[in-house]
Amino acid sequence: MFAPTSSRVYYVTAKRYTTRLPVHRAISTYEEYDVAIIGGGPAGLALASALGSSQVIQKKLRVVLIDAGDLSKVRNWSPPPGTFSNRVVSLTNSSQTFLREIGAWDHVEASRTSPMEEMQVWDGVSDARLKFSATEIGLDVSEDGMARLTEILNLQRGLLRRLEGFSNIKICDKMKVQTITRDSEERGGWPMVHLESSQVLRARLLVGADGFNSPVRSYAGVPSFGWSYDRQGIVATMVHAPRGAFEGPNTTAYQRFLPTGPIAFLPLSPTISSLVWSNRPHIASALIGSGPDVLANMINAAFRLPEVSLRYLFNRIVEAYSKGNPLSGSEIQREIFWREQSHSVDPNSAFASAMVKTREGVPPVDSQFVPPLVSMIQAGSVASFPLKFNHAESYIGEGIGGRTVLVGDAAHTVHPLAGQGLNMGIGDVESLTRCIHNALIQGGDVGSYTALQPYARERYLANHSLMAAVDKLHKLYTTTSEPVVWARSVGIEILNELDSVKAAIMTVAGAQNSKIHSDMTGWNFAAKGVESFVATAQVAKTLSGGLSGIIDTGLHNLLGRR
Amino acid sequence: MQASRVVRALQQARLSTAHGTANPSEIAHFSRLSSQWWDEKGEFGFLHKMNPVRVQFIRQKLLEVFREEGNSERTSEMGIIDGLDVLDVGCGGGLLSESLARLGARTLGVDASESNIAIAKIHASADPKLDTLSYLHAPAEALLESPKRYDVVCSMEVLEHVDNPASFLSTCAELVKPGGHLFLSTISRTPLSYILTILLAEDILRKVSQGTHTYSKFIKPSELVSFFQEHRSTQEIFQLSKSWISPHCPPDAPPRTEAEIRGLIYHPLQAKWTLAPRHAWGATDCNYIFWVRKPSLDP
Ligand SMILES: Cc1cc2nc3c(=O)[nH]c(=O)nc-3n(C[C@H](O)[C@H](O)[C@H](O)COP(=O)(O)OP(=O)(O)OC[C@H]3O[C@@H](n4cnc5c(N)ncnc54)[C@H](O)[C@@H]3O)c2cc1C
Numbered sequence: 001m002f003a004p005t006s007s008r009v010y011y012v013t014a015k016r017y018t019t020r021l022p023v024h025r026a027i028s029t030y031e032e033y034d035v036a037i038i039g040g041g042p043a044g045l046a047l048a049s050a051l052g053s054s055q056v057i058q059k060k061l062r063v064v065l066i067d068a069g070d071l072s073k074v075r076n077w078s079p080p081p082g083t084f085s086n087r088v089v090s091l092t093n094s095s096q097t098f099l100r101e102i103g104a105w106d107h108v109e110a111s112r113t114s115p116m117e118e119m120q121v122w123d124g125v126s127d128a129r130l131k132f133s134a135t136e137i138g139l140d141v142s143e144d145g146m147a148r149l150t151e152i153l154n155l156q157r158g159l160l161r162r163l164e165g166f167s168n169i170k171i172c173d174k175m176k177v178q179t180i181t182r183d184s185e186e187r188g189g190w191p192m193v194h195l196e197s198s199q200v201l202r203a204r205l206l207v208g209a210d211g212f213n214s215p216v217r218s219y220a221g222v223p224s225f226g227w228s229y230d231r232q233g234i235v236a237t238m239v240h241a242p243r244g245a246f247e248g249p250n251t252t253a254y255q256r257f258l259p260t261g262p263i264a265f266l267p268l269s270p271t272i273s274s275l276v277w278s279n280r281p282h283i284a285s286a287l288i289g290s291g292p293d294v295l296a297n298m299i300n301a302a303f304r305l306p307e308v309s310l311r312y313l314f315n316r317i318v319e320a321y322s323k324g325n326p327l328s329g330s331e332i333q334r335e336i337f338w339r340e341q342s343h344s345v346d347p348n349s350a351f352a353s354a355m356v357k358t359r360e361g362v363p364p365v366d367s368q369f370v371p372p373l374v375s376m377i378q379a380g381s382v383a384s385f386p387l388k389f390n391h392a393e394s395y396i397g398e399g400i401g402g403r404t405v406l407v408g409d410a411a412h413t414v415h416p417l418a419g420q421g422l423n424m425g426i427g428d429v430e431s432l433t434r435c436i437h438n439a440l441i442q443g444g445d446v447g448s449y450t451a452l453q454p455y456a457r458e459r460y461l462a463n464h465s466l467m468a469a470v471d472k473l474h475k476l477y478t479t480t481s482e483p484v485v486w487a488r489s490v491g492i493e494i495l496n497e498l499d500s501v502k503a504a505i506m507t508v509a510g511a512q513n514s515k516i517h518s519d520m521t522g523w524n525f526a527a528k529g530v531e532s533f534v535a536t537a538q539v540a541k542t543l544s545g546g547l548s549g550i551i552d553t554g555l556h557n558l559l560g561r562r
Numbered sequence: 563m564q565a566s567r568v569v570r571a572l573q574q575a576r577l578s579t580a581h582g583t584a585n586p587s588e589i590a591h592f593s594r595l596s597s598q599w600w601d602e603k604g605e606f607g608f609l610h611k612m613n614p615v616r617v618q619f620i621r622q623k624l625l626e627v628f629r630e631e632g633n634s635e636r637t638s639e640m641g642i643i644d645g646l647d648v649l650d651v652g653c654g655g656g657l658l659s660e661s662l663a664r665l666g667a668r669t670l671g672v673d674a675s676e677s678n679i680a681i682a683k684i685h686a687s688a689d690p691k692l693d694t695l696s697y698l699h700a701p702a703e704a705l706l707e708s709p710k711r712y713d714v715v716c717s718m719e720v721l722e723h724v725d726n727p728a729s730f731l732s733t734c735a736e737l738v739k740p741g742g743h744l745f746l747s748t749i750s751r752t753p754l755s756y757i758l759t760i761l762l763a764e765d766i767l768r769k770v771s772q773g774t775h776t777y778s779k780f781i782k783p784s785e786l787v788s789f790f791q792e793h794r795s796t797q798e799i800f801q802l803s804k805s806w807i808s809p810h811c812p813p814d815a816p817p818r819t820e821a822e823i824r825g826l827i828y829h830p831l832q833a834k835w836t837l838a839p840r841h842a843w844g845a846t847d848c849n850y851i852f853w854v855r856k857p858s859l860d861p
Contacts, residue, residue, distance in 0.1 A: 032690050056639055188688030204689075398603070441621070441639055442614040443661030445689070449602040450610045457832075 029200065033064045034446065035436075036193055036203035038177055038216050040067030040074075042089075042152055043408025043425035044209030045159035046104070050433040052166035053102040057433075060440050064170045064201060066193070071173035075160045077153050086235045086381040088266055088274035089155070090116060090147040090253070090419040095426040099155075108150065108158035114268050115145030117251040120369070123477070124258035124307045129369075145251065147419070149266050149274065180206070180219040182400060190447070191219065191403055205447035206404045207432075209425075212390065214410035220397030222406065226390030226413070229474065231261050232284035233385045233416055234277040236292075237378035238299065240371075242270040244363045254371045255417070256303055257477040258310065262417045263302045265371040272378070273371065275299060276416055283314050284384050286321035292377035293329025300353035301336045303370050309339040388413050389471050391464065395428075395456040396449060403447035405455065407432055412463050418470045424463050431458045599655025599681050605770060608828070608835075609657055609719070615826060615835045616718055616851060617661050620745055622837075623822065623853045624714070627743075630819070643667045646713040649737055651702045652720030656682030656695075663695035667714070671697045672705065702733045711739040718851075721748040722779050731789055735806075741858035747826065747851040751780035755848040783823040783846050784813035790821065790854050804857040815841075821854040 035051065037044045048065045051057045079085065091099070099105040122129035132146065163169060176196045183190045183202060191206040208216025217224065243250050250273065254265040261278030268274055277299070279287065287295050294317065302310060313335060320327045327335070337354035345352050350367040390413040397404030408425030432455045438444075439451035446452075598604045621642050628636040636642055644666030650659040653671030655678055663669040663686075673679050679699040686692045702717075715738045724730045738744050749755050756777050763770045790806040791813070807820045816822070825838035825845025838845030 034691075059640065183688075186684060186688070188685065190688065439614075440664075442617040443643075443663075443665040444614060444617075445660065445664070448610075450614070 030192065030202045031064075031199070032062070032202050032204075034061035034204045035063045035207060036191075036201050036205070037063065037065040037207040037209055038067075038193070039207075039209035039211060039214075039408070039410065040065055040069065040071050040156075040171070040173060041209060041211055041408065042155055042159070042422055043410075043429060044207070045156055045163065046099070046102070046426055046429045047207060047209060047407060047432065048166075048169050048171070049104045049159050049162045050098075050102045050429055051436065052163060052169045053104075054433065054437055056437055056440055058166065058168055061436075061446070062168055062170075064172060066175055066177055066195065066201075067171075067173045068176040069173060071160060071171065074153060074156045077157050079153075082272070083378055084112070084237045084268050084272050084274065084381075085151040085153045086237050086274065086378075086383055087152040088149055088235075088268065088276075089152055089422045090149050090266065091155070091426075092147050092423045095423050096148055098426060098430045099158075102162070104159050104162040106158075107161040109154055112154050112268070113148050113150045115251055116147045116149055116253045116267070117145045117249075119146060119253045119255070121255045122257070124256050124310075149253075149268055151268075152422070177210075177215055180215065189400065189402065203447075204403065204445070205436075205452075208404060208406040208410040209408050211409045212388075212413050214406065216404055217392055217406055217410055220401035220404035220406070221399075222392050222394050222397055222401065222404075224390055224392040226388055229278070229387040229389065229415060230281065231278045231387040231415075231478075232281045233387050234275065234279060234284050234288060234295075235381075235383050235385070236275040236295065237268075237381035238265070238273050238275050238296070238374040239376040239378055240271060240273065240374050243372060244367075247363050247367055250372065252368070252371070254303060258302065258307060259478055260310075260314070261474075261478060263299070264417075264419075265299075265303065273374075276419075277302070278387055278416065281386075282318055286314075286318040286326070288382055288384060289321050290317055290326040290332075291329070292379075292382065294327055294332045295382065296374045296377050297329060297332045297336060297354070299374050301339075304345075304351045304353055305336070305339055306343055309343065313339065387415055389415065389467065391467060395460055396452045398449060402449065405432065405452050411459075412467060414467045415470050415474045417474055418466075420466060420470065424466065427462070428455075428459050431455050599657070599678070600685055606655070606657075608769070609654075611833065612826060612835045612849075613657050613661060615837050616658060616716075616745075616747060617665075619824060619837055619851050619853070620662075620714070620716070621665075623745075624743065627819075627855070640665065643714070647710075647739075648714045648716065649705070649712040651715060651717040651734055651737075652723075653682060653697065654678050656685055656697065658716060658718055659695055659697070660686060660689070660692060662714075662716075663692050666694065668694045669696070670712075671695070672700050672702060673697075674699075674701045702730070702737070705737055706733060712737055712742060713739055714743045714745065716745045718745075718747045719749075721746055721781055722775060724779075727779075727781060728789065731786075732793065735790075735793060735856070736795065738856045740856055742856050744854050744856065745851065746786065747849065749775070749780045749849055750782050750847055751777065752782070752847045754844075755780055758848050783850055783852060786852050786854075787811075787813040787816050787821060787823070806854050806856060816854075819855075821852070823850055823852050825850050 037047055044065055044067070048063060051061065051063050096105060099108070118131065118133040120129060120131050160171075163171065172195070177193055178196055179194045181192045181194065183192050191203045193201040193203060193206065195201070206216055206219070208214045208220070210216055250267040250270050253267060256263050260280050260283060263277040263279075264275070266274040266276065277284075287298055298313065298317070301313060305313070313332070316335060317327055317332065333354050340347075340352055340354055347355065348364055350364040350370050353373055356373060392406055392411045395406050395411050407428040409421065411428065412421075412424060414421050414424065432452075435452060435455040435458075436446050438454070439446045439448075444451040599606050601607070602610045624642050625637060628642065636644075642665070643662060646667045648662050648667040648669045650662065650669060650671040653659045653673050654675075656671055659669050659671035659682065671679075671682060673682070676699050679697050682697050686695055686697070715734050717734055721727055721730065734744055734746070749759055759770075759775050760777055764772045764774060787807055791809045791811075793806055807816045811817055814823075822840075823846050824840065825842060825847070826849040827836050827838050827845060828834075828849070829836065837851075
């Protein structure tokens with residue numbers, strides 16, 4: 001139905017990059033650990049903290065965490081006042097609750113986080129808009145917002161501080177895992193982790209929290225499937241004037257779905273917000289390559305101008321950039337100004353951005369429909385990441401890849417449009433910790449398949465249905481499939497009524513607290529909704545011939561499902 | 563060094579030969595299968611899945627007793643079994659023994675099958691955390707020669723395979739310290755158990771090797787209760803005149819402080835075993851677990 005137009009399906013067939021050591025050359029010196037976590041990203045650090053904060057686990061298990069990077073830089077991270085790191089995640093309320101339970105949330109600097117009290121999502125083609133606020137969607141604790149925007153570094157630093165208190169958890173950073181081999185059959189075939197320093201660790205349970213290119217996943221022989229979205233995610237820290245009188249605080253997140261990919265504005269402080277803009281790679285590199293002035297102007301335009309004009313502006317930027325003569329800030333400003341005039345955008349409206357200096361006094365009536373005007377990009381804060389979908393076929397290794405388990409991005413990578421990547425990872429950590437605890441109190445071997453199976457059961461389908469729904473939402477808004485584009489242009493007004501998309505967005509917002517089952521139904525519902533939207537669009541298109549009545553009926557049938 | 567440990571394990575496993583209540587043809591049958599013991603998805607997969615539920619029952623029951631006796635040291639999550647002397651009769655590949663040792667019990671696993679003990683020893687030798695665990699290739703009867711008695715004696719999925727259950731039960735009973743605990747799990751003799759364990763598991767689904775079970779050897783929970791209502795200790799120095807279970811209680815509802823029977827229910831959709839609630843109707847018609855306590859010395 002959605003022919004993946006620009007994305008290529010690939011299967012990563014896991015290649016074991018390990019050699020089995022001959023039995024007679026058994027490794028003579030090694031250290032024994034019950035749990036060896038590879039990866040000191042947010043998922044790995046959260047797992048280590050969670051294991052450390054359980055009394056039972058703390059007493060029974062020796063844990064080590066290995067990371068290639070220099071974690072002391074994270075531990076001692078002290079950004080100059082008023083600046084923010086460009087990697088920001090929205091942590092759902094259930095992720096926050098878990099982090100609080102493991103004693104880590106207190107170490108996350110609260111003043112650097114911001115509640116997301118409202119969220120506005122709209123379609124770039126039709127401008128149909130959904131608006132949610134924490135109170136509207138019936139959250140228990142609405143003052144906390146629907147989610148909390150947090151720099152990944154702030155979270156990682158908090159987790160590292162929390163970890164300082166645990167004696168049974170060893171952290172080895174600046175230490176790359178070189179290879180992973182399997183101990184002899186007679187010795188149970190446990191994983192042996194070989195470090196750069198030529199130290200060897202023998203692990204009862206090897207946890208892959210080692211990100212997308214997970215070495216643990218390939219040792220485990222777990223294949224993964226997925227595709228690249230042919231999109232780059234541009235991130236940046238944006239500086240803007242504070243919200244004016246009558247406008248409320250800067251706690252509204254904005255996301256506009258453009259055919260090139262969604263652009264999101266995530267508030268961090270009254271005058272600073274974070275950007276996540278997914279775009280076609282050639283546009284992304286031209287936007288970044290043309291310098292921060294052009295990027296800032298284009299961010300403002302991307303939240304405001306009609307889609308046709310953006311298409312025109314992207315072409316201009318790409319063309320100039322590819323000729324080695326990128327547009328300047330003032331040139332793009334002028335271009336934007338002309339586009340605004342040709343669309344008769346009222347210069348006093350919040351939708352005008354090009355020639356607006358600073359707004360003082362009473363803000364335009366429509367100011368809450370768009371984010372504040374970005375005046376500047378924080379120096380050195382622009383970066384971009386390729387976006388992909390990737391899901392391991394299993395979270396637990398079996399047979400000769402046994403005693404392995406995957407969490408976080410090692411297990412799954414998802415499009416950032418729903419802000420769920422890390423939240424899924426935190427959910428994994430919570431479930432795996434519970435699973436390890438339960439195995440321990442029953443005298444189980446925490447590396448065994450029997451002990452780990454409940455983790456896979458609890459997480460795999462929940463993650464999968466979320467990922468499928470996010471993937472479908474991405475495709476719905478970026479597909480060039482003609483009937484879908486057509487239906488969106490005439491019928492997207494139904495978005496407000498579409499329960500399923502609402503369910504998805506609410507889950508995105510973290511409205512559904514920690515209950516896996518409700519998460520699952522929310523996401524399944526969302527995916528189904530997108531599917532039936534597309535099916536209806538195709539039927540309606542076939543029947544059309546200028547019959548708006550039929551379109552209405554088609555779309556009403558869709559709504560009639562309620 | 564590790565290799566020599568394995569060789570020693572194998573040599574020790576060969577030390578004694580067995581006869582006693584274990585039936586030779588059944589021992590041969592299990593020896594063939596024993597190399598597959600630790601394949602969690604193999605033929606013994608159901609035991610791997612069942613094991614946590616058995617341990618759960620053992621912990622729950624002991625915790626209940628310790629609470630009632632006000633033994634506060636033993637009521638923490640990990641302290642229930644820690645430091646107790648535990649015997650696992652018919653330990654097979656060591657599934658339950660390893661779990662009990664991991665919970666801190668000084669555990670001895672015995673099995674009449676030489677290859678089971680060899681497999682169990684090799685498996686345990688790979689695990690650095692099992693220093694309170696040892697294995698012995700011997701029939702349970704052989705242990706009576708030593709004065710050593712145990713706080714907890716377990717025998718899981720064994721009773722349905724022995725030729726003389728009464729004698730086997732007496733042996734297990736003798737090995738329990740006064741005031742100690744005996745845990746047994748087995749299969750009841752009902753039409754349901756025939757259908758599930760023999761017809762379905764062996765003949766139709768072939769999940770378990772044919773010949774694993776013999777229907778006539780299945781024992782009903784009420785028969786176990788009756789046994790312990792009548793049983794008197796014979797070999798002990800202290801002649802325990804008290805019966806283990808009050809003679810006048812109905813055999814399907816023994817007093818909870820003396821004995822308990824709980825069904826073990828398999829949920830095919832979740833591929834998972836659970837402990838049935840107390841007195842759940844029909845729950846003990848197939849797999850069940852039984853606990854009985856030996857009377858203490860003080861009156
Ligand atoms: C543009 C963008 C926006 C996003 N926005 C959000 C959002 O709003 N909300 C959200 O929840 N998520 C978001 N995500 C996703 C989120 O950032 C990731 O899910 C998260 O960072 C993954 O954490 P992790 O710990 O699993 O893996 P990683 O952070 O990738 O950590 C892996 C670690 O393993 C280490 N490692 C790897 N190999 C070795 C080796 N051989 N030896 C030693 N160490 C090794 C690495 O050094 C690294 O530290 C976003 C992602 C992108 C790209």
